[in-house]
Amino acid sequence: MSVSENGWVVIAGLGPGDEALVTQEVRDALAQATDIVGYIPYVKRIEPRDGLTLHASDNRVEVDRAAHALEMATEGKRVVVVSSGDPGVFAMASAVFEALEDGKPEWLDIDIKVLPGITAMLAAAAQIGAPLGHDFAAINLSDNLKPWSLIETRLRAAGEAGFAMAFYNPRSKSRPHQFARALEILREACGGDTLISFARDVTKPGQTITTVPLKDATPEMADMRTVVIVGNSDTRVVGRYVYTPRYAPDQEGSAA
Amino acid sequence: MSVSENGWVVIAGLGPGDEALVTQEVRDALAQATDIVGYIPYVKRIEPRDGLTLHASDNRVEVDRAAHALEMATEGKRVVVVSSGDPGVFAMASAVFEALEDGKPEWLDIDIKVLPGITAMLAAAAQIGAPLGHDFAAINLSDNLKPWSLIETRLRAAGEAGFAMAFYNPRSKSRPHQFARALEILREACGGDTLISFARDVTKPGQTITTVPLKDATPEMADMRTVVIVGNSDTRVVGRYVYTPRYAPDQEGSAA
Numbered sequence: 001m002s003v004s005e006n007g008w009v010v011i012a013g014l015g016p017g018d019e020a021l022v023t024q025e026v027r028d029a030l031a032q033a034t035d036i037v038g039y040i041p042y043v044k045r046i047e048p049r050d051g052l053t054l055h056a057s058d059n060r061v062e063v064d065r066a067a068h069a070l071e072m073a074t075e076g077k078r079v080v081v082v083s084s085g086d087p088g089v090f091a092m093a094s095a096v097f098e099a100l101e102d103g104k105p106e107w108l109d110i111d112i113k114v115l116p117g118i119t120a121m122l123a124a125a126a127q128i129g130a131p132l133g134h135d136f137a138a139i140n141l142s143d144n145l146k147p148w149s150l151i152e153t154r155l156r157a158a159g160e161a162g163f164a165m166a167f168y169n170p171r172s173k174s175r176p177h178q179f180a181r182a183l184e185i186l187r188e189a190c191g192g193d194t195l196i197s198f199a200r201d202v203t204k205p206g207q208t209i210t211t212v213p214l215k216d217a218t219p220e221m222a223d224m225r226t227v228v229i230v231g232n233s234d235t236r237v238v239g240r241y242v243y244t245p246r247y248a249p250d251q252e253g254s255a256a
Numbered sequence: 257m258s259v260s261e262n263g264w265v266v267i268a269g270l271g272p273g274d275e276a277l278v279t280q281e282v283r284d285a286l287a288q289a290t291d292i293v294g295y296i297p298y299v300k301r302i303e304p305r306d307g308l309t310l311h312a313s314d315n316r317v318e319v320d321r322a323a324h325a326l327e328m329a330t331e332g333k334r335v336v337v338v339s340s341g342d343p344g345v346f347a348m349a350s351a352v353f354e355a356l357e358d359g360k361p362e363w364l365d366i367d368i369k370v371l372p373g374i375t376a377m378l379a380a381a382a383q384i385g386a387p388l389g390h391d392f393a394a395i396n397l398s399d400n401l402k403p404w405s406l407i408e409t410r411l412r413a414a415g416e417a418g419f420a421m422a423f424y425n426p427r428s429k430s431r432p433h434q435f436a437r438a439l440e441i442l443r444e445a446c447g448g449d450t451l452i453s454f455a456r457d458v459t460k461p462g463q464t465i466t467t468v469p470l471k472d473a474t475p476e477m478a479d480m481r482t483v484v485i486v487g488n489s490d491t492r493v494v495g496r497y498v499y500t501p502r503y504a505p506d507q508e509g510s511a512a
Binding site: 015018019020021022023024025028062086087088089090093094095096097098100101108112113114115116117118119122123125126127129130131132133134135136137138139140145146147150153154157158160161162163236238239241243244245246247248 | 271274275276277278279280281284318342343344345346349350351352353354356357364368369370371372373374375378379381382383385386387388389390391392393394395396401402403406409410413414416417418419492494495497499500501502503504
């Protein structure tokens, strides 16, 4: 079967929740779509209309969902795969390319575009102040797709090299002890006085932001709706804001 | 002098260049502003109108520019400090908080908001495919505000821990040899087969994207208008796209 010239797949970032953070580029793609594919809560954000079919699916079926999107495009459908945040950051873009690699050869002819969005860590950082204003690392703390030992290695490496850090999926009911271990490693690698911020339901109703020194952080401060940001040793409070200066902390320079 | 209740400072991200990537939240702030402050090329992106004063300034005067914005807010002005990309990523947000910390005590009462934008690395990643689809680090390769030795330390730490990486300000005329050294370190830490992408003028007319293995990368592939993205050892090509799988590369897991 050949690929219809009219079909396409767009992987679009809806941002963290506030509709004012959706780009015009993404709005335009949604307006042209025949089919929307995505995780249930993200598909719920799409306004139903005539000629638009919504395909909502559960979590952890990302590659099946991606294959479904690609197959529909070969049939001439204009498919938007919706992600929260940015599709390229711990979201659907990689899943679509995984499905493409393992899928039918004709899928390689499909017109696929990734449309960026405001990812959760940058929305959270903006609400906090500027905690990621210097070099930083983004780490997914879920061990669904990688061994926990690798997460520990990366936390330690990033902390010891003076990176600020942002954590996605910091804690779930199925692995309650891991985030406690992560906090231990961070205290060792970054020191107990380094600031950590917990941003829950960012840009949504009921948003909460809490900042404490690492020595006072407890695992219960995070859940799966929280983005966690750890500063570097120079991150500080000014007024109502937490920020990381653009210049380098001295002690890390000398430790180099 | 007390702070006028009507004045405010918004630090807004204009995204990488394409106007379709500016959020509605930022458009609304620009529409309410009396004054726009920023680096010359970013202020040029703002449509002039009656009642709006444009204050364009040169590079490397970020803190002076921020202080000017804060002072105008105390006089009742509605000031938008414009950044390219996201203001919290190697841009104006930290500079405003630095100015706030060192400035007049009454500035602490100013209503300051940071409005996120599409940062260059995520716009570039979307054009490339999904090279940042796994844990990654964002590093500013300019040594204006930190010692070069610290940059080397961070490149090595991130590479050895299997982070993908995005580099801002990779190369300038004033420091032509440093990026060659960065490539050497990356080849040592990540291996010569790891893919590196050079995204120049992302989302602007004349955009170019080049991907090569690290062993074939040369310093001339980057300049100050380029965002550079290095994958991890599992980053691969599928069709016209480069992506990093969501799962972890095995060899880094075992090295942990």
